[in-house]
Each structure stands twice: as C-alpha cells, then as structure tokens.
Amino acid sequence: MSNMRWENQSSISEFILLGLPIRPEQRGLFFALFLGMYLTTVLGNLLIILLIRLDSHLHTPMYFFLSHLAFSDVSFSSVTVPKMLWNMQTNHKSIPYAGCISQMYFFLLFVCLDNFLLAVMAYDRYVAICQPLHYTTIMRQELCVSLAAGCWFFSSLHSLLHTLLLARLFFCGDNTIPHFFCDLSALLKMSCSDISLNELVILIEGGLLVILPLSGILGSYIWIWTAVLRDPSAKKFLKVLSTCGSHLLVVSLYYGTIAEVYFFSSSSMSNDKKMIASVMYTVVTPMLNPFIYSLRNKDMKRALQILVNQAKFLMSKDSI
Numbered sequence: 001m002s003n004m005r006w007e008n009q010s011s012i013s014e015f016i017l018l019g020l021p022i023r024p025e026q027r028g029l030f031f032a033l034f035l036g037m038y039l040t041t042v043l044g045n046l047l048i049i050l051l052i053r054l055d056s057h058l059h060t061p062m063y064f065f066l067s068h069l070a071f072s073d074v075s076f077s078s079v080t081v082p083k084m085l086w087n088m089q090t091n092h093k094s095i096p097y098a099g100c101i102s103q104m105y106f107f108l109l110f111v112c113l114d115n116f117l118l119a120v121m122a123y124d125r126y127v128a129i130c131q132p133l134h135y136t137t138i139m140r141q142e143l144c145v146s147l148a149a150g151c152w153f154f155s156s157l158h159s160l161l162h163t164l165l166l167a168r169l170f171f172c173g174d175n176t177i178p179h180f181f182c183d184l185s186a187l188l189k190m191s192c193s194d195i196s197l198n199e200l201v202i203l204i205e206g207g208l209l210v211i212l213p214l215s216g217i218l219g220s221y222i223w224i225w226t227a228v229l230r231d232p233s234a235k236k237f238l239k240v241l242s243t244c245g246s247h248l249l250v251v252s253l254y255y256g257t258i259a260e261v262y263f264f265s266s267s268s269m270s271n272d273k274k275m276i277a278s279v280m281y282t283v284v285t286p287m288l289n290p291f292i293y294s295l296r297n298k299d300m301k302r303a304l305q306i307l308v309n310q311a312k313f314l315m316s317k318d319s320i
Contacts, residue, residue: 012171014094019087019180020279021272031088037287038081044290045070048300055303061124061139066293068148069117073286076110079103080181080282087180097171100182101163107181108159111258112209116151118251119213123147125244126220130227158209165201169193178271181282217251246293253288257281 022030048070052058083103087093095103127138162184169191179186184202188195221244228240257280294300 012097012175014096014175015100015182016176017083017087017093017095017180017182018176018178019084019093020275022088027088031085034081034088034283035085037283038077038085041077041081041283041287041290042074044287044294045074047304048290048293051300051303051307054307055299058299058303061144062121062128063299064144065117065121065124065148068151069114069121070290072110072113072117073289075106076114077283077286079106079110084180095182100177100187101167104166104182104184104187105159105163108162108184109155112155112158113151114254115209115213116155117148118247118254119216120147120151121247122217122220122251125247126223129224129240129244154209158205161201161205162198165198169195169198179275179278183278214255221248246297249292250285250289253285253292254281257285 020030049067052063052067080103083095124139127135131138166184166187169188170193171187171190172192174190177183177186177190188198224240224244228237257277260277260280294304
C-alpha cells in the first residue's frame with residue numbers, strides 16, 4: 001500500500017506553466033514587446049559592466065557593487081524570461097521537474113542577491129556622504145570584496161535552503177502552475193505533503209532577509225538626510241541627490257513592486273493580476289536599472305562617450 005502511495009505521489013515528472021493571460025491574436029505583439037525588453041535588459045546591463053571594466057575612473061566601490069547588481073539583473077531576467085518567450089512562441093508550456101526546481105533556485109538566488117547588494121550600496125553611499133574624509137580607508141578593496149562575497153554566499157544559502165525544503169515534498173494530482181515561472185508559493189500550494197515547515201522557514205528566514213537589508217537601507221538614508229539637515233546648503237543637497245538619487249529610485253522600484261505582489265496583494269486578488277504585477281520586478285525593473293544609473297550619472301555618460309569615440313576611431317581607421 002505504501003509503495004502504491006509513493007508511486008502516485010512521485011508520478012509528476014513535469015509541470016505545466018500556464019503563462020501570462022494573453023489572447024492568441026495578441027501573442028505575437030507581446031512576444032515582440034517582451035523580447036525587446038529582455039534584449040534591452042541584457043545589452044544595457046552588460047554595457048554597464050563593460051564600461052566599469054574599461055574605464056579606470058569607474059574602479060571605485062560604488063561602481064564595483066553596481067557591476068555586481070548589473071550582472072545579477074541580467075541573470076535574474078534570464079532565469080524566467082527566455083522560458084516565458086519560448087512558451088509564448090511555441091505554446092509548449094511544460095517544464096521538467098528538475099528544470100522547475102532549478103529555475104526556482106536561481107530565481108530565489110538573484111532576488112536575494114539584489115536585496116543584499118542594494119543594502120551594501122546604501123552603506124557605501126552613507127560612508128561617502130557622512131564620513132567623506134574616511135571613505136577610502138573604510139571602503140577599501142578588501143572590505144568591498146568581502147561584502148560582495150557575503151552577498152553571494154548568503155543568497156546561495158537562502159535559495160539552497162528553500163530548494164532542499166521543497167525537494168522533500170511530494171506532488172500529486174494537478175501539475176498546472178498558474179504562473180509564467182516556477183514560483184515557490186505556487187508550488188507549495190500544489191503539494192500534497194505537509195508544508196508547515198516550509199511556511200515557517202519562509203516566515204522567519206525569508207522575513208529576516210527582507211527586513212534586515214531594508215532596515216540597513218532605511219538606516220543609511222536616515223543618517224544621510226540627518227547630515228543634510230544639519231548643514232542645509234543647496235550644494236550639499238545637490239551632492240546627495242547626484243550621489244544617492246539613482247540608488248533611491250532603484251530601491252523604490254525594487255521593493256515597491258515586490259511589496260505589491262507579496263505583501264499588499266489581497267487573497268482575493270486573481271492569479272492573473274499577480275502575474276502581471278510579477279512582470280514588473282522580473283522584466284521591467286531589471287530593464288530600467290541601466291537607464292536610471294546611466295542617464296543620471298555623469299561618470300557613466302563620460303565613460304560611454306569615450307567608448308563610442310574609440311569605436312568611431314577604430315571604424316574610421318579600418319575604412320582607410
């Protein structure tokens with residue numbers, strides 16, 4: 001009897017991703033739109049990494065962390081969007097069990113990594129504004145490398161923990177996921193095992209991994225604005241705006257969209273609306289980050305101008 005139950009419970013070898021609620025006649029339009037957004041995300045973020053690598057003026061802690069954030073955004077989008085585009089174009093919506101678990105692992109990894117990197121970048125901004133004379137001694141290369149390594153290490157532990165806890169569960173009956181990627185909460189709802197331990201770990205460990213970095217970000221900006229108010233000059237305010245404006249905008253986009261999906265969405269909110277909200281932080285936010293950092297940043301603009309001029313020079317040299 002127990003063998004029969006095991007076979008029934010472990011019989012699911014693949015899942016079906018329902019995908020976005022798009023009408024068949026609109027599929028081509030949305031495919032082109034999402035493909036364009038994904039290519040913009042990849043090219044924009046890779047360009048940021050390239051500029052930071054090539055320009056020695058950008059070899060500073062802020063841009064070191066920004067290059068990690070850009071890589072994380074490329075990876076984050078690549079975990080979900082290509083599969084979504086493939087499903088949209090071919091209408092082949094199945095994903096193997098191992099593929100689904102892998103997708104969930106990397107999704108959790110890069111969501112968490114973004115979370116930690118934004119907190120580390122906020123600390124970097126705090127030191128730059130509030131302790132400018134000690135900036136180079138505090139934000140030395142060893143500390144920056146250690147902070148980045150810590151972000152990667154704890155993000156990997158976080159995703160591994162939730163993946164291992166999910167892997168021990170059984171799935172039986174319906175294998176349809178009402179989403180365009182293997183979302184942890186959707187998978188837990190489908191399980192026919194006891195998920196109380198998973199939910200407890202999400203509540204405690206997942207809660208801490210959101211609250212601690214967010215508290216660090218808020219704390220850093222409270223100290224920054226306190227320093228500005230202590231010396232309320234236009235010059236100081238403009239310096240803070242130019243130094244922190246891009247980061248604040250990215251933080252607002254990132255936490256705003258995630259809060260909309262996971263915290264402010266009511267239980268009565270339909271799966272379709274949750275999926276559309278999820279598109280914001282999986283597709284739109286990673287695409288906007290390069291524009292936010294490059295358009296508001298003189299150093300990035302200068303580095304891009306140098307790269308363009310070098311490319312023009314090489315092209316004109318070859319044509320002679």
